[in-house]
Amino acid sequence: MSHIVGIDEAGRGPLAGPVSVGAVRIRETFNKKFFKGIRDSKQLSPEERELWYSLALEAKKRGELDFAVSLVSEKVIDRHGIAYALRLGIKRCLEKLSAEEGDQVFLDGALKAPASFPHQLTVIRGDEKIPLISLASVMAKVTRDRKMVKLAEKFPEFSFEINKGYGTRIHLSALAKYGRTVIHRRSFLKNLTFNK
Numbered sequence: 001m002s003h004i005v006g007i008d009e010a011g012r013g014p015l016a017g018p019v020s021v022g023a024v025r026i027r028e029t030f031n032k033k034f035f036k037g038i039r040d041s042k043q044l045s046p047e048e049r050e051l052w053y054s055l056a057l058e059a060k061k062r063g064e065l066d067f068a069v070s071l072v073s074e075k076v077i078d079r080h081g082i083a084y085a086l087r088l089g090i091k092r093c094l095e096k097l098s099a100e101e102g103d104q105v106f107l108d109g110a111l112k113a114p115a116s117f118p119h120q121l122t123v124i125r126g127d128e129k130i131p132l133i134s135l136a137s138v139m140a141k142v143t144r145d146r147k148m149v150k151l152a153e154k155f156p157e158f159s160f161e162i163n164k165g166y167g168t169r170i171h172l173s174a175l176a177k178y179g180r181t182v183i184h185r186r187s188f189l190k191n192l193t194f195n196k
Contacts, residue, residue, distance in 0.1 A: 006132030008108040010141035014165035016184045018071040021089030022140030025097045035131035041141040053142040068096035069143040074185045
């Protein structure tokens with residue numbers, strides 16, 4: 001096994017927007033000092049996440065690592081469910097990275113790689129324990145947050161640039177007032193009484 005892959009997701013729970021899967025692939029000989037100070041994306045400030053994203057981009061340009069992010073739309077989530085959307089995102093990322101079946105794959109939480117990858121390990125709170133998963137979580141979150149900021153321009157009433165599609169008070173009151181948009185996850189709104 002010459003390569004190691006870390007995989008995590010961002011945006012599993014929001015009421016709007018895509019779910020994001022991030023994967024980072026490194027050689028076994030990669031200098032682990034690179035990861036000094038990284039933590040799960042939720043424990044980093046937006047500025048720190050952007051910095052890590054830039055560092056990964058620079059390392060990619062130098063050929064030291066590779067990463068891929070897959071955004072899976074709310075339409076896929078509504079049609080097939082969040083578990084399917086996550087599996088699809090993982091599959092796409094592994095394909096983009098030309099990951100090989102001999103690679104060691106580490107995944108966060110309850111995520112699983114396709115069965116064709118025999119050397120995979122799902123680690124509870126892996127984004128806190130394994131730096132490679134932490135970096136994957138940063139790549140997933142930064143990509144998704146940027147997408148939600150763009151969508152905020154299209155749907156200014158919903159303050160997506162602030163809430164990123166999560167069910168905050170501001171978001172819920174906007175839903176009550178304006179109804180859902182095309183980027184809302186209909187399957188996630190079923191329990192809300194003002195569903196239009």
